Amino acid sequence: MTDISADDEMLAHIRNTVSPDTEYRSRLLHELKSTHIVTPADEKIADELEKMVAHVLAGNSKEGYALTITGKSGAGKSESLNRCLDAHPSFKPFEGKYNRLSLSLSADTPPSTTLKSLGTELLRTSRYEVSATSDPDKNWSILIERMKIMQTRILVLDEFQHVLDAPTSMKYMHLSNSIKALTYTKGWPIWLIIAGVPSIANFIDRDPHRQLDRRAPLIVIEDLKNEDDDRNRVEDTLYALIECCELSLGFTLTRDFLLRLMHGGIWRFGTTVHIIKNAIEKGLWDKSWSRGRGTLTKQHFIDGYSRLAQNCSLETNVFHAEEWNLIQREVDDKGHLVDAISVKSRRKRAS
Incomplete structure (x- = not known):
């Protein structure tokens, strides 16, 4: 007999009790x-995803880059991005020989983001149990190892403007440097997809060493x-x-x-x-x-x-x-x- 989840049981109960x-x-x-209504942004995002996947497949990149998708609140950027990710077969997680594998790891960036809160959110998204008192830098190191185990090459962060709202400039620099460092992790470069309001373009501009501006495409969803x-x-x-x-x-x-x-x-x-x-x-x-x-x-x-x-x-x-x-x-x-x-x-x- 096949087990029925609690959710399925409740939905069956509702279906049997409501009116036709x-x-x-x-x-x-x-x-x-x-x-889903296809928009002009969908084609642009789909093209950039194909290029990114091609770079991953080539296997000769020493560093990744960031795809930035911006638009005002309500422009429809999240809907377009999620639709394109769901439609691309390479982004579908699957069970590998030893564990669950996923080309990408996605999360909505939490409000008042810190290194700890973002690392915790991403680890939970990857199905890793995180201690409430764990060290943020240790969490970040675990996240990198977790992405290697899951063969994850692409990190998708929506509502990325919350990174720019880090409580202090010191915490912002620590957080932003940790995110940027993922793109040139030795032996395991990570590609970034960041989406948010227009101010997130400052994330690239604020980089004093210009480590992310090479081949960093920007898609702007217009009014x-x-x-x-x-x-x-x-x-x-x-x-x-x-x-x-x-x-x-x-x-x-x-x-x-x-x-x-x-x-x-x-x-x-x-x-x-x-x-x-x-x-x-x-x-x-x-x-x-x-x-x-x-x-x-x-x-x-x-x-x-x-x-x-x-x-x-x-x-x-x-x-x-x-x-x-x-x-x-x-x-x-x-x-x-x-x-x-x-x-x-x-x-x-x-x-």
Whole structure:
């Protein structure tokens, strides 16, 4: 008899106790989550991954280099990077003859990053038990040995701006030097993929010895623009996501609506998609919904935007206000749309 995990047991229990409509909606939500919209950044990232893998395969490199992917919060960089990593067969972990092998090791860089917290996070990601009182430098040495055992050649660090926010300049230098040293570890050079907000480009610029600037590609994910290509991309994305959830659009899609949507997403593709997905979820739970007969209305977008903007008033909702173009918001650290001034003030106090 095959053992069933606790998670599988609970999911089976939920599936057997909810209504058929809820179970059906869960499938649609899964489709919504699984649907990835290919962006111009995907092709650039995929090309750079191929080059990096080729360097690893060549086996004659004495040092690695860093691929830097930058974009504002909500630009969609993490989604594109993770999709490209998942799609590349070389990056899939597998069971080797003696242990689990993985070409890459990935982690979200923890807030207020230190050498200890990052080393601990990476060791845990590699399935290594770490003592809470362990020495950070020792952890880093164990991490290097762990990567050798797992045959790991590429280190992927998302939210890399947290490295730049190290508590003190001394801790920043110790942390950054330890990360850079991985690229020229004797006999086992590591390639880096770092992703984060535009300020992470300073990680290369701050290197006094310019050890990382050789062959260090930079991919910048730009904001959306009020141009045909971007408006068409957002329109195609909207219809693709609606169709995967078996909904139809209950109003005529106009240029004005597309501009409201892009402005509401602060002209960033990831945030714009987030609003669309929020609206779709509202549509799936509308009282008028039935299988194959759901309709997405403007009210669903009003509600979906309000959810992302933490229950903003109608007067400051871009899908309701007449002067919607005057509404200015920013994305906070949790992905919510908030008053732009409050974000700037908080970041200024933290710097």
